[in-house]
Amino acid sequence: MASLAGCGLLSQFLGAVAAKRGGCSLQEHARPLQRLFRPDRGPHIRPGRRAYSSDSKPADDLSVRYLDGSDSGIVVFGINRPKAKNAISKNLVKMMSEAVDAVKVNNKVRTVIVCSLVPGVFCAGADLKERAKMHQNEVGPFVSKARALITELGNLPMPTIAAIDGAALGGGLELALACDIRVAATSAKMGLVETKLAIIPGAGGTQRLPRAIGVSLAKELIFAGRVVDGTQAKELGLVNHAVEQNNSGDAAYHRALDLAREFVPQGPIAIRMAKLAINQGIEVDLATGLAIEEACYAQVIPTKDRIEGLAAFKEKRPPRYKGE
Template identity: 75%
Template structure:
């Protein structure tokens, strides 16, 4: 469930484009178009293995447009963010942008959050962002245009084999305008990114994994939530690790990848120094010595 990386830059870019409202709405629509319901009836987090959760709604004209689910029990620390605009096919609206800002700020302030999963509550559509915790995009449906751009802003992408992905803006005589021209080349390489963007090509989950666009491609199930379930498994792997260490590791990677190696190593050293005085580090050493599982508190 790790999900939002670079969210702030996405929204800043979105604000710039807001003058062109129709284009912005199309971009937003793609943002959270992941398949995440079992039928025409919306089901939030259909499978939680019996664990409860707290759902938060954010003030808006349509309060159901965005649902943020804080899992509890063994999954405490995992947050599932779902977009629910079925009639608009998850099109990004001014209201949805406002709700996303509120949700991101809420999550950022919550030190108990370990990872975030970004998904859609609308069947057959995915749309996916900057948080300090790991973010995972679960793509079970179509992630086209802005939808793929949002997924590219996440740390990790997981898709079903039947999912469809592509930056198709050139078909409309425009270009990706929410980070697609910058993030896609960084993920799959310049030449291949140019090919996909120039040709407005759409690929499925299997092809996306082969080119490195997604980390995992899983066979879709009858419920249409195979990518979400795989994302949940990954979030559960991340959850027990030291939360401050995870945040610092993400910061070091994200900042270091943009600079030369020497500067990157300096960034790593600075991030490493932040974990040394933490209680979690001492707990990790004690747990290792005592041959037990550590209990990290993010302190």
């Protein structure tokens, strides 16, 4: 374990996981959806249908919902700024930061899906109209807050999935890149287009895109400010899955929900430790990465879930994991 001495982040993270395992209820932090969305139909459903037990009230730029029933443990962040094409504003950054802070301390949250409630767009990047009204000395701090939000999203301990059913440009694609998994409609448009505005991606794009698709391809896309569709994004490795869009415009959301349903039954502590081992290990040499894996494995040995998994296997029944 001495080889882990240089991995301060790992030690801090493991301590945080252990300290926060008890978690707290998210209900007081949850912001209701402007429009209901039913797990089996996606974010856009017929008016008058009731999807969840709690009341839904109008929300501003972001809606957060905790699915129930068999989908309990799945949380959906729905971006909802139709007049601004879901552009990233000060208020959206604030609301999403609050949502991220809430889920990261809740051990009942198994997967987070980030999607759009606005048909045809995921996120059009920075709100340039709002940006134009900012004084020059306000721009830097705002970009720093947006970058911090996207970093915190990337650091969530549970799996995160971006459902890209429309345009994801600039900061919108950077938001998706911070998620563990990306699913896109074949008709979706994606690109880091900042060089067209004489700036560079400022919320992690220059770092996460090369890690996702390789350095040379990332340079080509960023230098050209090129936009690709969902099919091309799948070929490049930018998204895990590309699906044909449906009539309701939420095909990527449905695919993301299917993925989340595959993750939920698995041991939640094991999933979190696997994510940590991968994220930390990919940044270091193999020997250190293996030591990180060993340290993460050690965290699952004393859990009740591990004993439950063995008992369920022996008794030939589905395991009942509690995250303990």
